[in-house]
Amino acid sequence: MIYKQTKISELKYINGEFMFKKNAFKCKNTKLLLSAFTLLSITLIASCSGGGDTEFTVIKGAEIGAFNQAQANMGKKIFSEKCASCHKYDIKLVGPPLGTVVKRRSTDYILSQILHPDKMIANNDTTKALLAKFLTQMPNQHLNMIEAKAVLMHLTDVSNGGGK
Amino acid sequence: MKRVLWLFGAVVIVTSMIILITACPSTKKDGVASDAASKVYVAPGEYDELYGFFSGGFSGQISVYGLPSGRLFRVIPVFSVDPEKGYGFNEETKAMLNTSHGFVPWDDAHHPEYSMKAGMPDGKWVFINGNNTPRIARIDLTTFRTTEIIELPNSAGNHSSPFGTENTEYVVAGTRFSVPIPNEDVEISKYAEKFKGALSFIKVDPNNGSMDIAFQILMPGFNYDLSRSGKGKSHGWSFFSMYNTEQASTMLEVNASQNDKDFIAAINWKKAEEYVKQGKFKEFTSSYVHNYIDPNTHMAVSEKRNKVKVLIPSECPGLVYFIPTPKSPHGCDVDPTGEFIVGGGKLATVIPVFSFDKMIKAIGANKVDKVIDGIPVLNYQSVIAGEVEKPGLGPLHTEFDANGFAYTSMFVSSEIVKWSLKDFKVKDRIPTYYSIGHLMIPGGNTVKPYGKYVIALNKITKDRYLPTGPELCQSAQLFDISGDKMKLLLDFPTIGEPHYALAIPASLIKEQQLQFYKMEENKNPYRTIKEADAKVVREGNVVHVYMTSIRSHFKPDNIEGVKVGDEVYFHVTNLEQDWDVPHGFAVMGNTNSELLIMPGETNTIKWMPKEVGIFPFYCSDFCSALHQEMQGYVRVSPANSKTKLSWNN
Numbered sequence: 001m002i003y004k005q006t007k008i009s010e011l012k013y014i015n016g017e018f019m020f021k022k023n024a025f026k027c028k029n030t031k032l033l034l035s036a037f038t039l040l041s042i043t044l045i046a047s048c049s050g051g052g053d054t055e056f057t058v059i060k061g062a063e064i065g066a067f068n069q070a071q072a073n074m075g076k077k078i079f080s081e082k083c084a085s086c087h088k089y090d091i092k093l094v095g096p097p098l099g100t101v102v103k104r105r106s107t108d109y110i111l112s113q114i115l116h117p118d119k120m121i122a123n124n125d126t127t128k129a130l131l132a133k134f135l136t137q138m139p140n141q142h143l144n145m146i147e148a149k150a151v152l153m154h155l156t157d158v159s160n161g162g163g164k
Numbered sequence: 165m166k167r168v169l170w171l172f173g174a175v176v177i178v179t180s181m182i183i184l185i186t187a188c189p190s191t192k193k194d195g196v197a198s199d200a201a202s203k204v205y206v207a208p209g210e211y212d213e214l215y216g217f218f219s220g221g222f223s224g225q226i227s228v229y230g231l232p233s234g235r236l237f238r239v240i241p242v243f244s245v246d247p248e249k250g251y252g253f254n255e256e257t258k259a260m261l262n263t264s265h266g267f268v269p270w271d272d273a274h275h276p277e278y279s280m281k282a283g284m285p286d287g288k289w290v291f292i293n294g295n296n297t298p299r300i301a302r303i304d305l306t307t308f309r310t311t312e313i314i315e316l317p318n319s320a321g322n323h324s325s326p327f328g329t330e331n332t333e334y335v336v337a338g339t340r341f342s343v344p345i346p347n348e349d350v351e352i353s354k355y356a357e358k359f360k361g362a363l364s365f366i367k368v369d370p371n372n373g374s375m376d377i378a379f380q381i382l383m384p385g386f387n388y389d390l391s392r393s394g395k396g397k398s399h400g401w402s403f404f405s406m407y408n409t410e411q412a413s414t415m416l417e418v419n420a421s422q423n424d425k426d427f428i429a430a431i432n433w434k435k436a437e438e439y440v441k442q443g444k445f446k447e448f449t450s451s452y453v454h455n456y457i458d459p460n461t462h463m464a465v466s467e468k469r470n471k472v473k474v475l476i477p478s479e480c481p482g483l484v485y486f487i488p489t490p491k492s493p494h495g496c497d498v499d500p501t502g503e504f505i506v507g508g509g510k511l512a513t514v515i516p517v518f519s520f521d522k523m524i525k526a527i528g529a530n531k532v533d534k535v536i537d538g539i540p541v542l543n544y545q546s547v548i549a550g551e552v553e554k555p556g557l558g559p560l561h562t563e564f565d566a567n568g569f570a571y572t573s574m575f576v577s578s579e580i581v582k583w584s585l586k587d588f589k590v591k592d593r594i595p596t597y598y599s600i601g602h603l604m605i606p607g608g609n610t611v612k613p614y615g616k617y618v619i620a621l622n623k624i625t626k627d628r629y630l631p632t633g634p635e636l637c638q639s640a641q642l643f644d645i646s647g648d649k650m651k652l653l654l655d656f657p658t659i660g661e662p663h664y665a666l667a668i669p670a671s672l673i674k675e676q677q678l679q680f681y682k683m684e685e686n687k688n689p690y691r692t693i694k695e696a697d698a699k700v701v702r703e704g705n706v707v708h709v710y711m712t713s714i715r716s717h718f719k720p721d722n723i724e725g726v727k728v729g730d731e732v733y734f735h736v737t738n739l740e741q742d743w744d745v746p747h748g749f750a751v752m753g754n755t756n757s758e759l760l761i762m763p764g765e766t767n768t769i770k771w772m773p774k775e776v777g778i779f780p781f782y783c784s785d786f787c788s789a790l791h792q793e794m795q796g797y798v799r800v801s802p803a804n805s806k807t808k809l810s811w812n813n
Contacts, residue, residue: 081683081694085714085739094717094790135789136715140742142680 056123057108058116064107064152074147075154076163082141083151089158094136102159107152113138114148197651203644204654206233211674214606214667216619217276217290218640221661224271226292226303231606231667232617232642234656242301242310243271243294247757251310254759255733255768256688257457259464263297263315264451272296274663275602277326277335279373283395283611287672289373291326291335298322300335300366302373305668306678311457314375317450317472318345318362324391328368330399330611334378334433337364338388338404345382346450355413359385362474363404365433374456379440379473380448381431381484384537385411387420388429390495390561395611396502398520400434403505407492420492421511425544427486428496428507430523439480445473460687462765478538485527486541487518495561499570499585500611504549506562506570515559515572517588519549550588555581560601563608563618565645571608571618573600580620580643582650594650596620596641597628605645606667614669616646617653621662628655638662679743681764688766690735695719700811707732707809713747713761714739715788718781721796725809728773728802734759734781737766748784751798758784773800 079087089099101110113120113127117138120127131137143151157163197203206212212230215237219226224244228237245252245261252261252269261267271294278285290303298319302312316322321340328335342359344350350358360382367378387408394401409426412419439445451470458465477484487505489496495508505518526546534541558576565571568585578599582592600622606615620641629637637657644651683693692698692710698719701708707730712719718736726732736749740763749759751771759767773779783794801807 080696082739082741085695085712085717085719094715137788139715139740139745142682142741 053123054125056120056125057106058112058119059108062107062111062149064149064156067156068153069157071150071153072157072163073154075150075152076157078143078147078151079154082143086136086138089164095134095138096130098155098158100159102152102156110152110155111145111148114141114143114151115145116140197644197653200651200653204232204234204642206230206235211670213670214615215670215673216665216667217278218621218658218665219273219276219292219661219663220659221274221638221663222272223660224273224294225659226273226276226290227659228308229640229656229658231619232654234640234642234654236659238308239659240303240308240310242292242303243268243273243299243313245269245757248760250757250759250767250769253757253769255770256463256766259466260310260313260455260457262453262455262466263299264317264453264468265297268297270296271299273301274323275326276664276666277328278666278668279332279368280328280610281331283330283399284607285610285666285668285672287668287676289332290666291328291368293322293325293337295322295340298337298339300326300337300375302375304373305673306676309457312373312375313455314366314377315452315454316362316364316366316377317452318343318347318360318380318448318474319364324363324388324404326366327391327393327402329393329402329433330395332368332370334365334367334393334402335375336391336393336402336404337366338391338406339363340387340389342385342387346448352413355385356411359411359413361386361388361406363388363429363431365402365436372459375454377452377472379436379445379475381436381475381477383429383477383484384409384539386426387416389493392496392498392505392609394498394502394520395500398498398502398505400432401520402431402433403496403498404429404431405489405493405496405507407494407510423491425488425490426492427541428489428493428505428518429539430485430487430505432483435480435483436475439475439483440473444480445475448472448474460685462681462686462688476538481538482527484539485523486536486539487523487547488533488541488544489516489518490514495559497562497564497609499564500566500613502611504585506572508559508561508572510558510560510575512559513554515552515555515562515583517549517552517585518547522549523547552581552583552588552590555583555590556593561603563603563605564613565605565608565615565618566613569645571603571605571645573603573620575599575601575623580618580650582645592649594643594652596622597639597655598626599623602664604665604667606669609666615667616644618643618645618650619665619667621658621665623661625657629657640665680741680745681762683739683741683764686737686764686766688735688737690733690768691766692735692737693739695739696813698811698813700725700809702809705730709734709811711736711749712739713737713749713783713794715745716783716790716794718749718783718794718796720811720813722799722812723796724799724801724811725807726773726798726800727805727807728776728800730773732771732773732798733768734771735766735768736761738763740764745787746785747787747794749781750784751781752779760785773798776800776802 086094214231216229216231226240241251277291279289298316304311319339320343323340324338326335342361345360363381386406389405391404408420489507490512493507507516531543531546532540556574556577562572600620604619607613642654738761754771761767779798
């Protein structure tokens, strides 16, 4: 549940842990506070009434930012060392092909899956379904957030026809 | 009527006797405490409070148990090869077992010792002696792996070892068998004249644990048996017990049991350091080998050495003193304050307790009865603090609790005897099953013992467990010592002979575990850090296979063009980067072990294909649901075949 709330706060990566930004709820006027409250309530309700937990992600509200070739190149190197044993771009191998993964999954989903595969398998119904299909649990390759974002940038590059 | 009454009475008596006998609490023959189960029970998923490191004796290994539960966690290969882990078989660890005699795949591992700071374990390393081909090994407690082994020159039978000093400045080694130094072809009957004993002091680097022989002391040709180093006020001294001061070379059983008193040697190692600094040593030539795992490549390196500094007691006054000790002493244990040195005389009727303060006074007042090879023999009465009378039969070793009590193992009478360091009187005794050798109190050799238990390390179990053919298991027994009376809580069988053991609080070790080797730090020259780099390279008749493994496949998994007569090296890198995901690697018909590769590590196994055909290989450590699919084939062609070397990638 704690992860749900982070939707309206800012998630920070501090000392290897994801933490709330301390003053996320400190609002300057009551109007903002009220709207924050409303948003929180909607989020909570939405998450509770969603049926399965396909919405679950460990990371919430992450942004990858504008395309950056240097970052994409870094991601390509990491992908070849830590991911390519099991993932190709266009064919199924040990895991699903990832050439267009950025079109079918959210940024939060992809980063969560790279950084916290164990938590995703335990909580996210999409990941559970994928495990049932592929049968090999995705290993935690212990990337950090910067590396994971670089891999995501590389996959964005690939989906746009570059990077391979 | 009278007869009826008698009969009735008899029936009542018999019945009540039966009731009494059957209703007796089930204390069994050995009086197990009624709350024993709850005191050693560690619920599923819960952790033990202590790591116990038990030497395997003739198994050459160390086994790791949780205490107080007695649950076995791991066997650490040290001096003996272990095909399960590839230890001594894979190319990375083979060199760890090199000695000046060549590759020695076995030894007899007796006494684990922990690294210490201010007389307390610091959780960094465990040291252990190899008895047969004299060596000391160091185990890293972040990986639970043997990372260094140093051979001891001028020695034969390294028994009184490693027994470190208060801050692990040194670990020590005393030769059990005296031999000619340098070793040479002489008549054995010239024992007294030609044979000598060497006591070695091995310096330990406080940062990385690396061992180096600082100096040896050349002693008379006796049998050096056990050792302890001083602590607190006696820090700076080490004590070695010895027998066979008769200098017999045959039938020691009889001939080395003649003298009423043998000795404990007190070595002033701070003095030794001064003599070494002053250059008062002789440099002896003697070859020995130093092996260690390179921290970057994870490959064992063997270095040959041939020089050692030797101090001669007759030329170094104040370096060594002999304390007369009855009779063929075994243990010489130092209490937590550093004041008392307890001798365990196998054949003695008392346990002699020496005083460090009295020893220093006796040295000052020159209370010397005689001199042997330049070593003063101190007067017994001037050094003795007290004798524990009627302790039992065959006192061997003594450990200490935090409350001023000592616990001595009695080999012949199979019991532990608790006595007071205040009045040297026996306070309690409890049987062990059977023939106890060493005993261990967690922290019992430190300045501040922290154990609520004493653990008996027994040589014989006889009727204690289900029998298993001609050889029965050996065992440890755990007793509660928190009250006045010792209580038996648990028996558990051990790997090999549980010769000695030590225990370290789990909190010191648990958090520092290495979870996996970081791929970017893997500097093994044969690593393959990504699947795309997997390849096969031929250099003459040597074939190098650079292979990767990840759940659940190898790359390459089809290799052709290998020929009969080739020497094939599989360098397998485990690409996983998560805790506890090893992969195995095994080739059909390989006259070698498997590999068991930790995440981020590269291991190499050699294979000499001798026949033509297809040879499968597979992962031997169950890694995922598709583990059974983790396999591959090598095609072996005739020596003269033109099959091109190829592989899939």
